[in-house]
Amino acid sequence: MSRRKKLFPCGHKGYGQRCHLCAQKEQQQEQRKQEKEDWQLTFTADPIDLRHLPKNVVLKARQILAGLANHQDYRTFHGKRLRHDRFIISIPVTRHYRLLCRDQGHQVTPEEVISHEDYNVCKPGH
Template identity: 65%
Template sequence: MVRQKKKFSCGHKGFGQICYRCAQADAIWQQEKKQKQDWEASFNQDSIDLRNLPKNVVLKSRRIIQQLAEHQDYRQFHGKRLRHNRLVISIPISRNYRLLCRDRGQYLSPEAVISHEDYNAVKPGHHSC
C-alpha cells in the first residue's frame, strides 16, 4: 500500500494530520510575539521613559540607574556635573546618548535619557551655525 501525500489548506503537502511546517512557523511567531510583549511590559517598571530608545541604550540605562540606586558613585560611569547647573549630572550611555540625573543630596534621581544632539542644544552658551 502506497501512502499519498495530502494537501493541507495552507498549500503545503505532507503525510501528517497537520502541516508541521506551518505549525513550527506559528510556534516561532508566538514566541517572538511573547518576547515583544515582555519587552514592552518591562517599560512599565522604569522610573523614566525609555520607550523610544535603541535596545542597547535601554539596557545600559537600566543597569546604570540600578547601580545608582545602590548608591554607586556617578563618576564610576564617567558622569560629570554640568558647568551651568552643578545639580545636574550627565552620564554618557553611548556615543549618542546621555543620562541626566539631579543631585538630591543623599541620592541621584534619574530625569531623562536624551540624545547627544538634544543635550548639546540645551546647554547655555552653545551657538549653532
Template identity: 75%
Template sequence: MSRRKKSFPCGHKGYGQICHRCAHEQTIWEEKKQQKNAWEETFTQDPIDLRPFPKNVVLKARQILQGLANQQDYREFHGKRLRHDRFVISIPVTRHYRLICRDHGNFLTPEAVISHEDYNVCKPGR
C-alpha cells in the same frame, strides 16, 4: 498502492492532517511574541521611560540606574556636572546617549535619557 500528497489550505503540499511547516512557523511566532511581551513588561519597573531606545542603551541605562539606586557615586559611571547648572549631572550611557540626573544633595533623581545630538543642541535643565 502509492500515497498522494495533500494540498493544505495554506498552499503547501504534504502528507498528514496538518501542514507541519506552518505549524512550526506558528510556534516560532508565538515564542517571539512571548519574548516581546516579557521585554515590554520589564519597562514597568523603570523610574524613567526607556521604551524608545535600542536594547543595548536600555540595558546599560538600567545598569547605571541600579548603581545609582545602590548609592554608587555618579563619577564611577564617568558622570559630570553641567557648567551652566551644577545641579544637573550628565552620565554617558553609550557613545550616543546620556542619562540626565538632578542632584538633590544626598541623592540623585534620574530625569531622562537623551541622545547626544539632543544633549548638544539644547542644554537640559534650562
C-alpha cells in the same frame, strides 16, 4: 495504508491534518510575540521611561540606574555636572546617549535618557 503527501490550502505539501511548516511558523511567531511582550513588561520596573530607546541603550542604562539606586557615585559611571547647571549630572550611557540626573543634595535622581543630539540642543548657546 499508503501515506501520501497532501497539498494544504497554504500551498505546502505534507502529511497529517494540518501543515507542519505553517504550524511551526505560527509557533515561532507566537514565541516572538511572547518575547516582545516580556520585553515590554520589563519597562514597568524602570525608575524612568526607557521605552523609546534601542535595546542596548536600555540594558546599559539599567546597569547605571541600578548602580545609582545602590548609592554608587555618579563619577563611577563617568558622570559630569553640566557647566551651565551644576545640579544636572550627565552620565554617558553609550556613545550616543546620556542619562541626565538631578542632584538633590542627599541623592542623585535619574530624570531621562536622551540622545547626544538632543543633549546638545538643550545646552544654551547652541
